[in-house]
Amino acid sequence: MEKHYQILIVGGGNAGLSVASQLLRKRKGLSIGIIEPSENHYYQPAWTLVGAGIFDIQKTIRNEKDFIPKNATWIKEAVSEFNPTSNKVICSSGKEISYDYLIVCPGIQLDWNKIKGLKDTLGKNNVSSNYNFNSAPYTWEMIKNFKGGIAVFTNPSTPIKCGGAPHKIMYLAVDYWRKKGILDKCDIHYISGATVIFGVPEYKATLEEVLKKGNIKVHYSANTIGIDANNKTIEFETKSTPSTIKQSLSETTAACYSINEASQADLTNKVTLSFDLCHAVPPQSAPDFIKKSPLADASNPYGYVEVNKNTMQHSRFANVFALGDCTNAPCSKTGAAIRKQAPVVVTNLLEVMDKQPVTAQYDGYSACPIPTQYGKLMLAEFDYNNKPKMTFPFDQAKPRWTMWILKTKVLPWLYWNKILKGTA
Numbered sequence: 220m221e222k223h224y225q226i227l228i229v230g231g232g233n234a235g236l237s238v239a240s241q242l243l244r245k246r247k248g249l250s251i252g253i254i255e256p257s258e259n260h261y262y263q264p265a266w267t268l269v270g271a272g273i274f275d276i277q278k279t280i281r282n283e284k285d286f287i288p289k290n291a292t293w294i295k296e297a298v299s300e301f302n303p304t305s306n307k308v309i310c311s312s313g314k315e316i317s318y319d320y321l322i323v324c325p326g327i328q329l330d331w332n333k334i335k336g337l338k339d340t341l342g343k344n345n346v347s348s349n350y351n352f353n354s355a356p357y358t359w360e361m362i363k364n365f366k367g368g369i370a371v372f373t374n375p376s377t378p379i380k381c382g383g384a385p386h387k388i389m390y391l392a393v394d395y396w397r398k399k400g401i402l403d404k405c406d407i408h409y410i411s412g413a414t415v416i417f418g419v420p421e422y423k424a425t426l427e428e429v430l431k432k433g434n435i436k437v438h439y440s441a442n443t444i445g446i447d448a449n450n451k452t453i454e455f456e457t458k459s460t461p462s463t464i465k466q467s468l469s470e471t472t473a474a475c476y477s478i479n480e481a482s483q484a485d486l487t488n489k490v491t492l493s494f495d496l497c498h499a500v501p502p503q504s505a506p507d508f509i510k511k512s513p514l515a516d517a518s519n520p521y522g523y524v525e526v527n528k529n530t531m532q533h534s535r536f537a538n539v540f541a542l543g544d545c546t547n548a549p550c551s552k553t554g555a556a557i558r559k560q561a562p563v564v565v566t567n568l569l570e571v572m573d574k575q576p577v578t579a580q581y582d583g584y585s586a587c588p589i590p591t592q593y594g595k596l597m598l599a600e601f602d603y604n605n606k607p608k609m610t611f612p613f614d615q616a617k618p619r620w621t622m623w624i625l626k627t628k629v630l631p632w633l634y635w636n637k638i639l640k641g642t643a
């Protein structure tokens with residue numbers, strides 16, 4: 220049997236719940252359906268802190284049902300197909316749901332299989348990833364029990380959610396080993412698909428100091444392709460030709476990722492490195508059901524939803540909006556970006572419903588809170604222009620204790636109590 224909603228939201232994560240709550244605060248009588256298959260809701264930004272041993276993993280998970288706004292309907296299904304010309308989605312159960320307006324926000328897909336061997340060894344054999352609820356606690360086990368040797372941290376050559384997370388955990392591990400007095404026994408490697416540590420020059424300078432102080436060896440334009448847990452080796456490809464440092468704006472990815480856009484054919488040198496500890500981050504792309512749908516941007520290599528990067532309205536279907544990690548907006552994919560995107564979607568969608576021109580604009584704002592050691596954090600905030608966009612009246616490129624408190628205490632509280640409820 221077909222159901223119909225005035226507004227249908229695909230994905231009840233950070234973006235879906237924020238936007239649903241804000242819409243209902245503005246207009247009580249809306250009929251909103253939220254399609255979300257999971258009974259659990261995760262606060263993913265705290266997984267870095269879990270991996271660093273200072274946050275309880277159980278505090279990052281809550282019941283989805285407790286956060287579905289009153290007056291919205293939770294549809295416990297997974298969308299498998301979009302049919303935007305007939306204003307319908309089809310779920311994997313076969314159920315069809317129609318809508319007047321659609322908001323697409325099912326997040327990003329973790330392509331674990333693109334690193335051979337990773338999935339099978341995740342959470343054991345001294346291989347972990349903070350990008351997974353089950354393995355994040357194991358990251359801390361590895362770091363805590365490390366007695367020295369080769370420690371490897373990887374960052375893929377695709378845009379990812381929270382571009383800083385692959386190196387945040389490395390700085391905390393280094394600080395822990397320094398305080399434990401074993402840093403001189405550690406050979407630390409950062410294997411990154413990017414060309415610089417951070418694409419915004421002001422914040423990059425701070426991180427380069429941290430890399431130097433930790434004696435971290437950095438391999439740029441290096442794409443991890445395999446992890447052999449038995450032989451404890453990692454394999455990555457590097458560019459055969461020297462890459463030029465990309466600081467210019469990209470059409471397809473946020474400048475902060477600084478991914479080398481040279482052709483894949485340049486990736487010819489294969490390097491094998493032994494490791495004793497490995498923190499890996501998988502390549503990421505749009506969920507497959509988006510990639511193959513008419514909503515996808517055919518020119519985007521990762522298959523994201525095609526939106527106008529300022530209005531968040533779909534470029535071809537005027538009654539469709541998208542936000543969060545699934546869009547082709549060339550911003551950094553974070554919850555912080557969603558905080559600025561959600562009000563834009565709400566305003567513009569209500570204007571479309573009222574047959575008015577859309578007026579709200581998203582400027583590409585994103586934030587990346589990067590701990591440089593236990594107790595100190597640099598809050599990197601920036602926009603589409605790759606320019607710092609600092610909230611506080613001090614130089615945020617300098618790591619501070621107050622920003623550490625913001626990340627470890629204030630933001631988790633804000634997320635559950637304000638952001639998901641549409642009041643922040």
Ligand SMILES: Cc1cc2nc3c(=O)[nH]c(=O)nc-3n(C[C@H](O)[C@H](O)[C@H](O)COP(=O)(O)OP(=O)(O)OC[C@H]3O[C@@H](n4cnc5c(N)ncnc54)[C@H](O)[C@@H]3O)c2cc1C
Nearest residue numbers: 230232233234263264297298325326381543544553554555
């Ligand atoms: C380790 C780590 C550290 C991070 N650190 C930070 C940080 O410090 N600061 C920050 O701002 N951000 C951070 N992030 C990023 C942040 O968590 C994401 O950007 C944010 O959660 C994206 O929200 P979203 O709603 O787009 O996707 P999600 O929150 O992932 O939600 C997507 C939802 O869609 C649902 N879904 C999936 N498939 C379907 C389907 N077929 N049909 C319907 N629903 C579906 C999912 O079940 C999920 O509930 C971090 C992420 C990670 C993993």
